[in-house]
Amino acid sequence: MSRFWSPIVEKLVPYTPGEQPGQRTVIKLNTNENPYGPSPLALQAIQAATGEGLRLYPDPVASELRDAIAGSFSLDVDHIHAGNGSDEVLAQAFNAFFTGKDAVVFPDITYSFYRTYCELYSIQAEKIPLDSAFRCDPKNYRGPCGGVVIANPNAPTGIAMPLEGIVQILQQNPDVVVIVDEAYVDFGAESAASLVPDFENLLVVQTFSKSRSLAGLRVGFAIGQPHLIEALQRVKDSFNSYPLGRLSLAGAVAAWMDREWFDRTRHLVMADREKTVTALEEQGFDVLPSSANFLFASHEKVSAEKLLRDLRARGILVRHFARERIGNHLRISIGTSEECAALLAATASIIRE
Numbered sequence: 001m002s003r004f005w006s007p008i009v010e011k012l013v014p015y016t017p018g019e020q021p022g023q024r025t026v027i028k029l030n031t032n033e034n035p036y037g038p039s040p041l042a043l044q045a046i047q048a049a050t051g052e053g054l055r056l057y058p059d060p061v062a063s064e065l066r067d068a069i070a071g072s073f074s075l076d077v078d079h080i081h082a083g084n085g086s087d088e089v090l091a092q093a094f095n096a097f098f099t100g101k102d103a104v105v106f107p108d109i110t111y112s113f114y115r116t117y118c119e120l121y122s123i124q125a126e127k128i129p130l131d132s133a134f135r136c137d138p139k140n141y142r143g144p145c146g147g148v149v150i151a152n153p154n155a156p157t158g159i160a161m162p163l164e165g166i167v168q169i170l171q172q173n174p175d176v177v178v179i180v181d182e183a184y185v186d187f188g189a190e191s192a193a194s195l196v197p198d199f200e201n202l203l204v205v206q207t208f209s210k211s212r213s214l215a216g217l218r219v220g221f222a223i224g225q226p227h228l229i230e231a232l233q234r235v236k237d238s239f240n241s242y243p244l245g246r247l248s249l250a251g252a253v254a255a256w257m258d259r260e261w262f263d264r265t266r267h268l269v270m271a272d273r274e275k276t277v278t279a280l281e282e283q284g285f286d287v288l289p290s291s292a293n294f295l296f297a298s299h300e301k302v303s304a305e306k307l308l309r310d311l312r313a314r315g316i317l318v319r320h321f322a323r324e325r326i327g328n329h330l331r332i333s334i335g336t337s338e339e340c341a342a343l344l345a346a347t348a349s350i351i352r353e
């Protein structure tokens, strides 16, 4: 606290990122990174982009990247906006579309950045409780509001909403923007991108951080009709015209084009996810049905806090949220097959004690 802070900064409760330990020996299952690494073609492209060219500013409108993404969705480039990670794209969208008059609605248990952006931009927020099985019922997203934000699959539950649910929410809220945050969609959920031509109020947000294993590059994007995309570009150009550097642009384009690496690695993650669910359930865990690259689980006998502590003592990091309703759950990212096996051996031994 300082007398120079604005009242907004004074009240901010910033998002708490997962730990990034310096030492390399830990098994890191706490921030939903993808264990298989970026496409080798992306790494080559990034290397090729280092050099004298860095003297020059990058393309402010990221044309090549937006073109590549648009092509995959059979859309024109004016339907795509790119940013420095999808967190930035989400922040720009809150700034562009949520006026602060009516409350923006999102589930009580979801990505906590939504609440933080509301605070940052002085937007009213209203949390709509998930049901007792942590499912999101589209029926509850009806009636006047300032906007809707749905993570699909949701985080940290991993539960996906079928596309009909998203359609229902869009239809029930024709006068406000509905943001669908698809950070984990490539691990088994259905993207709402196909709905963009039909819904002028839909903004789909995706990232290169999870399924393309480029969390360190910071690239995210939004898909929406041109009138929404133009608003995001206006916000971008009122803050930072060059959010994506030359290395990010080069790497992201190459990663996007390398469909083969993308498909192979995400299917490895999904296969290990299913095996890990079965094994955890055999150990007495209750595991929510996940369509993401992480599991959300609680144990019938051992508390999440003890598991967190004892796993850490064994060099395995997982994520715990000390929040209402989910204080006894752990969020466990899917690592390599070996890392999943190490996790299961560790949980088995902790439970046996």
Ligand SMILES: *Cc1c(COP(=O)(O)O)cnc(C)c1O
Residues within 6 Å of the ligand: 084, 085, 086, 087, 088, 111, 151, 155, 181, 183, 206, 207, 208, 209, 215, 218, 219, 220
């Ligand atoms: C990881 C994540 C993001 C942000 O990803 P970026 O790295 O900023 O692209 C956005 N939404 C959810 C739900 C996430 O889990």
